[in-house]
Amino acid sequence: MPAHSKQASSRRAGGKAPFLHWMVLPTLLVLLAIIGYPVVSTVYLSFFEYNLLDFTPPEYLGLDNFAQMASDRIFWISLKNTLYYTGGTVLVSMLIGTAVALLLENLKGPVWTAVRALVVSPWAVPFVVVAFLFRFMYMQNGGIVNDILLDLGVIGNPVSWLNRADISLGAIIVANIWATTPFFFLLVSSALSGIPDAVLESARVDRAGLWSTIFHIKLPFLRNPLVVGSLLMVISNFNDFAKVWVMTQGGPGYATTTLVVYVYRMAFERFEIGYASALGLIWLLLLLLVSVFYIRLLWNRQND
Amino acid sequence: MGLPKRLVSAALIAFVGLSGTVHAEQVTLKFANWATAEGATRDGMEQVISAFEAENPDIKIESESIAFAEMARQLVLRLRSGNPPDVAQVAGNDTFALSSTGGLEPLQGYADKAFLDTLKPGAYEPLMVGEDLIAFPWNQAPAGLWYNKKLMEDAGLDPEDPPETIDELNEAMAAIREANPEVIVLGIDTTNRAFALQANWPWIRAFGADPVAAGGAESEEMQAYLGWLRDISEKGYIDPGRKIGEFRPLFAQDQVAFLWDQVLVQGVIQSTNGMSAEEFNAHYGVVPMPAGPGGKGYSFEGGHQLVMFRDSQHKEAAWKFMKYLATNEAAVKTYTIETNRSIPPAKSVGDPAVAELLDTPVIEAFSNDIIPTISPMPFGPEFAEYATVIMAGVQEAVTSDRPVADIASDIQNQIGN
Numbered sequence: 001m002p003a004h005s006k007q008a009s010s011r012r013a014g015g016k017a018p019f020l021h022w023m024v025l026p027t028l029l030v031l032l033a034i035i036g037y038p039v040v041s042t043v044y045l046s047f048f049e050y051n052l053l054d055f056t057p058p059e060y061l062g063l064d065n066f067a068q069m070a071s072d073r074i075f076w077i078s079l080k081n082t083l084y085y086t087g088g089t090v091l092v093s094m095l096i097g098t099a100v101a102l103l104l105e106n107l108k109g110p111v112w113t114a115v116r117a118l119v120v121s122p123w124a125v126p127f128v129v130v131a132f133l134f135r136f137m138y139m140q141n142g143g144i145v146n147d148i149l150l151d152l153g154v155i156g157n158p159v160s161w162l163n164r165a166d167i168s169l170g171a172i173i174v175a176n177i178w179a180t181t182p183f184f185f186l187l188v189s190s191a192l193s194g195i196p197d198a199v200l201e202s203a204r205v206d207r208a209g210l211w212s213t214i215f216h217i218k219l220p221f222l223r224n225p226l227v228v229g230s231l232l233m234v235i236s237n238f239n240d241f242a243k244v245w246v247m248t249q250g251g252p253g254y255a256t257t258t259l260v261v262y263v264y265r266m267a268f269e270r271f272e273i274g275y276a277s278a279l280g281l282i283w284l285l286l287l288l289l290v291s292v293f294y295i296r297l298l299w300n301r302q303n304d
Numbered sequence: 305m306g307l308p309k310r311l312v313s314a315a316l317i318a319f320v321g322l323s324g325t326v327h328a329e330q331v332t333l334k335f336a337n338w339a340t341a342e343g344a345t346r347d348g349m350e351q352v353i354s355a356f357e358a359e360n361p362d363i364k365i366e367s368e369s370i371a372f373a374e375m376a377r378q379l380v381l382r383l384r385s386g387n388p389p390d391v392a393q394v395a396g397n398d399t400f401a402l403s404s405t406g407g408l409e410p411l412q413g414y415a416d417k418a419f420l421d422t423l424k425p426g427a428y429e430p431l432m433v434g435e436d437l438i439a440f441p442w443n444q445a446p447a448g449l450w451y452n453k454k455l456m457e458d459a460g461l462d463p464e465d466p467p468e469t470i471d472e473l474n475e476a477m478a479a480i481r482e483a484n485p486e487v488i489v490l491g492i493d494t495t496n497r498a499f500a501l502q503a504n505w506p507w508i509r510a511f512g513a514d515p516v517a518a519g520g521a522e523s524e525e526m527q528a529y530l531g532w533l534r535d536i537s538e539k540g541y542i543d544p545g546r547k548i549g550e551f552r553p554l555f556a557q558d559q560v561a562f563l564w565d566q567v568l569v570q571g572v573i574q575s576t577n578g579m580s581a582e583e584f585n586a587h588y589g590v591v592p593m594p595a596g597p598g599g600k601g602y603s604f605e606g607g608h609q610l611v612m613f614r615d616s617q618h619k620e621a622a623w624k625f626m627k628y629l630a631t632n633e634a635a636v637k638t639y640t641i642e643t644n645r646s647i648p649p650a651k652s653v654g655d656p657a658v659a660e661l662l663d664t665p666v667i668e669a670f671s672n673d674i675i676p677t678i679s680p681m682p683f684g685p686e687f688a689e690y691a692t693v694i695m696a697g698v699q700e701a702v703t704s705d706r707p708v709a710d711i712a713s714d715i716q717n718q719i720g721n
Contacts, residue, residue, distance in 0.1 A: 051685070054405075163544040164703050165700065166704070251496045251696065252696075252700065269692065270688045271380060271688075
């Protein structure tokens with residue numbers, strides 16, 4: 001019996017045995033407890049003035065927290081920084097990861113295997129370690145980045161990469177791209193190996209050139225993995241706290257303050273849980289919007 | 305006495321003895337602290353805890369290691385969930401933030417006036433909130449202006465005549481920069497965190513500013529302070545973004561000329577470069593902050609305190625432990641002086657060995673000249689907000705070309721909000 005027939009028959013069996021549906025109940029209950037409750041609680045608290053240092057009952061504010069957010073300059077700066085940080089990282093690391101995967105695709109032998117391992121290695125480095133590594137590499141006094149650029153004559157004086165408002169976000173994005181590119185390299189490499197030989201063979205028979213093969217044969221096969229991968233990375237980078245916190249703590253000024261850093265400061269330095277919840281709610285809605293966009297993209301593709 | 309009677313007597317004695325042992329209740333105190341979380345202080349703290357337990361077999365200390373940066377969050381969340389420790393090590397604004405929750409036990413009922421009078425003037429008074437003593441001073445760690453005599457000498461400056469005003473400091477910094485462009489001329493913490501505002505507060509006050517007073521953040525004095533920081537940043541005298549602890553190893557290697565830091569610097573330097581006390585005193589010195597335009601220089605108290613929680617079931621034992629940590633001379637010697645490199649709050653010590661440890665040029669400079677210049681901080685529930693806003697402004701001043709007046713105005717608006 002073909003595989004799809006087996007699946008169909010097991011689905012029919014499930015339909016005849018409703019108790020099987022109840023088997024998902026424990027999982028649903030656990031998900032409700034660990035995801036549903038915090039989300040509902042966040043939504044609820046976002047309508048209150050609630051400071052953890054103040055033991056009097058929270059005061060209902062209606063939409064005041066959201067009105068405050070609309071006129072909160074730091075919120076808008078952190079939202080803009082989050083979009084740059086996430087967009088810049090995902091876009092550039094996707095391009096580099098895809099390009100490197102295409103370059104190394106047909107290169108065989110131990111040397112190229114070692115190169116592949118080298119390309120993947122940043123993915124194995126914990127994010128906090130990446131942040132500390134780059135923090136020390138970027139230092140104005142004794143940082144290796146300045147040493148190299150000075151030796152090459154690219155800069156005349158050491159640059160304070162993480163302490164200049166105009167370049168600090170870019171410097172963190174570069175560190176993040178270094179850490180994220182291997183993910184796209186792995187994803188694209190595995191997707192490339194899944195392209196049927198027959199399809200590539202037909203392209204060769206049709207005398208398709210290198211660029212034509214990449215754009216018309218390979219990239220369409222890569223579309224779905226890249227959509228899923230970039231969705232995962234958008235969510236991951238939107239929520240990325242460790243790198244920004246370790247490298248700049250959101251500074252200088254608010255130049256690298258992202259939403260997650262701002263929420264952290266509000267919730268765990270100022271203990272303003274009500275306002276932090278309102279910020280968290282907007283953050284959640286933004287991520288939901290992005291997710292819906294990506295899912296529709298995938299859905300449309302499947303329907304096509 | 306017949307055998308049966310002797311057996312009955314022996315059984316009674318054994319029963320009384322046993323029941324005595326069983327009923328001697330041992331109290332367990334939970335002690336939240338970062339001293340056992342940090343490699344440099346863990347051994348000293350554990351020694352003191354063991355010594356206390358040996359002297360007080362009815363009290364067992366359950367040490368809970370919590371990172372310094374996490375302490376306030378952990379304690380507030382534990383207070384909220386009804387599970388605070390009995391005693392905790394706290395510092396800076398965390399002490400006052402915890403007090404504002406109402407979760408701390410006032411200590412004036414345990415530390416009477418006679419006992420408090422054995423402490424140095426100013427040691428406990430800043431910890432009074434209204435009538436309540438909210439915390440007990442464990443050790444004092446004010447900040448002074450450390451200077452490297454060799455780097456001063458190399459720049460043609462008199463190492464025995466450190467700057468006494470900010471104008472003199474500016475001149476000295478210029479001379480050092482010219483003589484040695486590689487060194488960080490002034491090590492000062494400009495990170496965005498509550499401790500950095502504590503460290504910057506005396507400088508802000510030296511310029512006559514009070515940014516949390518009405519209109520104070522956009523005052524001329526505050527703008528003068530921000531302008532001075534921008535000026536010394538543009539001249540390359542400071543290295544923005546470094547935490548204070550990151551300057552210390554560089555100071556030990558003659559790569560920092562002036563360092564605005566706490567009393568513990570001597571211990572850190574000696575453990576980093578292996579200098580003897582004599583070598584250290586020949587190479588480094590410490591003086592009060594140079595006087596600013598207002599004619600005065602200030603310091604901040606960066607010491608640690610001990611707090612007792614209202615929910616503690618063992619308050620008497622908790623107080624016994626707190627008193628031991630802060631004032632027992634063996635504990636003071638082992639932890640406060642030799643491990644934490646700070647100053648005990650007691651006016652005098654009886655043990656000549658402890659007194660000798662405190663008889664150093666550095667401790668003398670701090671005790672006589674620097675501690676009297678400590679400026680009170682605007683601690684309280686709003687301090688974290690002040691710190692974020694003011695230090696973000698300080699960072700903008702030292703790292704961007706945005707007009708200082710705009711930065712000051714922004715600080716004002718946010719504090720006002």
